[in-house]
Amino acid sequence: xxxxIRVESLNKTFGRKQALFDLALSVEPGEMVALIxxxxxxxxxxxxxxxxLACCDRSGGGSIQVLGREVQAAGRLNSEVRRLxxxxxxxxxxxxxxxxxxxxxxxLLGCLGxxxxxxxxxxxxxxxxxQQALQALARVGLADLxxxxxxx
Ligand SMILES: Nc1ncnc2c1ncn2[C@@H]1O[C@H](COP(=O)(O)OP(=O)(O)O)[C@@H](O)[C@H]1O
Ligand SMILES: [Mg+2]
Numbered sequence: 807x808x809x810x811i812r813v814e815s816l817n818k819t820f821g822r823k824q825a826l827f828d829l830a831l832s833v834e835p836g837e838m839v840a841l842i843x844x845x846x847x848x849x850x851x852x853x854x855x856x857x858x859l860a861c862c863d864r865s866g867g868g869s870i871q872v873l874g875r876e877v878q879a880a881g882r883l884n885s886e887v888r889r890l891x892x893x894x895x896x897x898x899x900x901x902x903x904x905x906x907x908x909x910x911x912x913x914l915l916g917c918l919g920x921x922x923x924x925x926x927x928x929x930x931x932x933x934x935x936x937q938q939a940l941q942a943l944a945r946v947g948l949a950d951l952x953x954x955x956x957x958x
Contacts, residue, residue, distance in 0.1 A: 809833060810835050811831065811833040811870075812869075812871045813830055813831040813870050814869050816830070816855065816866070816868035816869075817862060817863040817866040818851055818860070818862050826848050826851055826855070826862070829868075831852075841853070856870055856877065856894075857877075858870075858883055858891050861882065862878060862880075863881055867879070868881075872893075877890060895916075905957030908953050908954060908956065909951050909953070909954055909956055914931045914935060914939050917939075939952075940952060
């Protein structure tokens with residue numbers, strides 16, 4: 807199998823500041839990788855690009871592929887990036903939980919990229935989706951907190 811994550815020639819500039827310079831990275835299936843660096847060295851910027859939440863500079867012709875699919879190339883996000891993002895687990899530093907929703911509903915938000923928009927809008931998740939979310943919580947020992955408000 808090809809790389810799970812492949813980054814090539816990635817550049818990102820904020821104004822006059824170059825946050826990422828000609829960056830290349832490859833992560834193979836089953837590999838566990840820690841990204842280590844001083845504060846401000848570009849770790850979050852890189853991860854946001856891999857997750858398709860930020861777009862690289864056009865110059866340099868950088869590209870990112872995840873699971874064999876193109877996330878972005880030469881300063882353009884793939885038009886299918888929303889679907890791709892549904893297959894990428896990204897945990898934000900501040901978690902970005904919705905405090906007034908239950909723990910289970912927060913997990914179910916992970917389905918939003920995969921289900922029709924109207925179902926997501928009304929929070930109409932199928933029995934199977936709820937079952938999968940419960941299993942995911944059980945996997946990390948949180949099943950008994952499923953109905954609790956996330957803010958607690
Ligand atoms: N949205 C932004 N606008 C301007 N500068 C930014 C932005 N995001 C990050 N930077 C700058 O890019 C550099 C890398 O930031 P960041 O990726 O957050 O570093 P790290 O996560 O390694 O601490 C920093 O100098 C930061 O100030
Ligand atoms: Mg950071």
